[in-house]
Amino acid sequence: MSGTTSIAAALNDLLFDRQLDVDSAVTRHFADGYRQRTDGVWSDRTEFAAHITHLRDVLVGGHVEVHDELIVGNRYADRHTVHASKVDGSEIAFEVLVFAELTPDGRFQQIIETTRMVTGGEGDQHLGSAR
Template sequence: MTTTDISRALNDLLFTPGGDLAAAVERHFAPDYRQRTNGVWSDREGFVQHMTALRSLVRDGRVEIHDELRDGPRYADRHTVTLTRNDGSISVTEVYLFAEMAPDGRFRRVEETTLLISGHADDRNLGSVK
C-alpha cells in the first residue's frame, strides 16, 4: 500500500462525489485508528460518524498543504480546509496535525488542533461534528 497523506485522505473522504466512505476509510486509516481533535478523542467508528456528518453538510471543498514533514512513522502538517456547505456558505479552517503512521502507510493516530479562519462561528465545531 502507498503511504497516504492528509490531502489524499480528505479528498477521498469528503471531496470525491459518490465516493464510497467505507472504502476511503479503509484506504487511509488503520483498523486501530484514533483521533484527537481540539482535545476530544474518538476511535475509528467515531471518525466514520464524523465523516458521515460532514458529508451531509458539505457539497465541495479543497485542501491546501502549507507545511508537511515525515520522519519514519511520524507525520506532521499544517493545512487549510476550505468547505462549501450545501447552503452555499464557505468556511476556512487551518489545521495543525501530528500523526503516527501504521507500517502499511495508513494513519494510525492523528492529533490535531483547528483554527477557524473565516466562516460562521458555528463552523468552529466542524472538526468534531457527529
Template sequence: MTTTCTDIATALTDLLFTPGLPLAEAIDRHFAPDYRQRTDGRWDNRAEFAEHIAHLREVVTTGSVRVLDEFAHDHTYADRHIVEVIKNDGTHVATEVYLFGEFAPDGRFRRIEETTLLLAGPESERNLGSAR
C-alpha cells in the same frame, strides 16, 4: 519492501471531495483498523471518526485542501493545512489545521492529533472538525 504512506490532502480529498467513493472504502484506504483521532482535545475511535465524516458528507457540497507545511519520517507525520468547504446552505468555512500523526506499518494513519483554527465562516462553524 517499501511502504508508501498516505498524506492528509489525499485522505481528505477521498473522504470529503470524491463523490461516488464509498465512505468505508475511503476510510480503509487511509486509516488503520485501530485508528484514533483527537481533534481540539476530543478523542474519537475509528467508528466515531467514520460517523463524523458521514455527517460532513451530508452537509458539505464542495471544498479543497491546501497543505502549507508537511513532514513525514519513518512512522511520524506532521502538517499544517487549510480545509475550505462550501456547505449545502452556501456557507463558506475555512479552517487551518495543525496536525501530528503516526503511520501504521502498512502506511495508513494509525493516530492523528490536531488543533483547528477557524479562518473564515460564522463562529457557529468553529467545531466543524468534530461535528456529527
C-alpha cells in the same frame, strides 16, 4: 514507507470524492485501530467515520491546501487549510495542525490535531469534531 498516505489525499477521498463511500475512504487511509484527538476530544475509527458522514451531509465541495508537510519514519506532521462550500451556499475554512503516527503499510494509526476556523459563521466553530 512506499504508499504512505497524506492528509490531502485522505481528506479529498473522505470529503470531496463522492464516488468513494465513507467506509472505503476510511479503510484506504486509516488503520483498523485508528484513533484521533481533535481539539482535545478523542474518537475511535467508528466515531471518526460518523464525523465524516456528517461532514458529507454539510459540505458540497472544496479543496485542501497543504502549507507544510513532514514525514520521518512512521511520524507525519502537517499544517493545512481545508476550504469548503456548504450546502447552504456559505464558505468555510479551517487551518489544521496535525501530528500523526503511520502504520507499516503507510496508513494513519493515530492523529492528534488542533483546528482553527479561518472563515465561517459562529455555528461552524465546532465542525472539526461534529458528528
